[in-house]
């Protein structure tokens with residue numbers, strides 16, 4: 046199977062081509078320029094690989110959590126490519142992509158969620174893939190959920206930002222901390238290949254971001270007078 | 271040539287198909303107004319989250335309703351600005367990816383150009399040149415429109431937009447958001463002449479507008495009657511307010527026609543749906559030889575049809591068909607129409 050994977054959930058813009066198990070990937074520090082860079086980068090990669098868009102059979106994107114605007118750029122581009130070519134899409138969790146990247150057997154993945162909060166998930170590696178001990182959630186570093194046992198690897202910008210609090214919470218569990226890693230299309234492609242094989246591909250219009258932070262404004266009735 | 275239009279600049283998702291020969295073939299609109307009502311105004315992040323759910327289902331709906339396949343589309347037109355950045359980016363991402371994947375050109379459309387040209391969707395349609403009065407929730411401008419892309423600003427509001435003044439006054443009258451239409455409905459029950467509100471800048475020697483003083487005067491009047499404001503009193507205030515705003519809009523439009531010596535006036539934007547404004551303009555221009563054009567009511571507020579139309583007209587104006595999109599795009603949350 047041939048897959049395009051893309052991620053714009055951070056200030057990086059990353060792309061990967063999964064070509065029947067071979068991976069080509071690329072990234073650029075984009076700042077706020079993801080929309081300018083992504084599709085031209087994709088064109089260059091396709092041309093260099095000698096692959097036409099018509100040979101692509103699925104689109105994968107980093108569905109979140111991450112920058113809201115970034116998630117929608119990736120999702121919107123994935124929707125547009127897939128709708129135009131009539132091929133399926135899968136959204137891949139950016140926290141699961143972090144777990145895949147550090148490649149330990151037990152992973153605590155945490156990303157900065159701003160406002161003093163974290164996007165957090167805990168995964169254990171199984172034969173079938175990553176089992177979510179805690180599916181992605183939003184929490185304060187002090188209230189991150191417990192995990193059982195030793196040998197856990199902590200990773201992601203959440204650990205960079207709140208290392209002391211998290212090291213204390215997980216003092217019984219942590220084996221190592223890898224703070225500076227960020228989600229990349231390379232691992233999104235690897236995870237997507239499994240998901241497509243499991244029949245998890247969806248129609249373009251069903252591909253949506255997974256924000257985790259769902260309360261973004263107060264209704265008039267909820268505001269204090 | 272067949273153009274797919276995508277509008278996502280604020281709180282409406284609009285999709286349409288326009289053909290340069292057969293004109294508007296189909297369109298679909300989803301308004302988020304019910305969702306934002308509980309918040310008392312548009313919440314930008316919620317608007318963006320809704321657009322990304324709506325665009326493709328509406329595209330699919332329009333293609334199905336017109337029995338046209340995506341392969342038949344020659345270009346994609348989307349609203350590049352001005353508007354809410356996140357909302358614009360959603361339509362831009364989907365539109366540009368569609369154009370890139372189909373290797374067709376993409377047209378970056380100015381939202382207000384869409385509004386200005388929207389009366390061209392009707393029959394009879396105005397010819398260039400004309401004066402346009404653009405009155406919406408975000409804008410109040412008089413424009414000299416010489417042709418596609420040739421727009422000269424004659425005057426504009428120095429503070430609030432007319433629609434904004436309608437909405438804020440409606441809120442003070444206890445009406446739901448967005449209250450412009452509800453205020454107009456209430457005013458139909460009003461007694462003419464009971465109250466009089468100021469007509470700011472009516473006699474200034476230019477084509478600019480100001481509505482914030484009028485809004486303040488209305489607020490004072492409403493406060494004064496707060497204790498015993500019967501429905502009748504509220505209706506009377508609504509009428510006085512509507513009368514003042516429309517008087518200013520009419521007078522300045524007529525002055526603009528005189529200065530430019532043009533014979534056609536086009537009214538566009540949400541406030542263009544206001545019936546008192548429509549009646550007053552018809553009344554004042556009767557017998558002058560000047561013709562006034564209004565878009566169909568459904569094309570007064572934001573919609574995809576005007577974006578597809580603007581794209582088609584721009585495409586038609588080019589000597590040769592532009593190349594397929596390379597996929598690079600940006601949005602312009604702030605964008606002056608004269609910079610086109």
Ligand SMILES: Nc1ncnc2c1ncn2[C@@H]1O[C@H](COP(=O)(O)OP(=O)(O)O)[C@@H](O)[C@H]1O
Pocket residue numbers: 280405406407408409432433434436437448449450451454539540541542543544545570571572
């Ligand atoms: N019948 C009406 N009378 C007065 N104002 C109206 C009427 N219908 C709609 N409006 C106003 O039009 C505005 C919406 O128009 P629209 O062109 O969608 O504006 P924008 O895109 O700038 O928000 C709102 O301010 C609304 O209250």
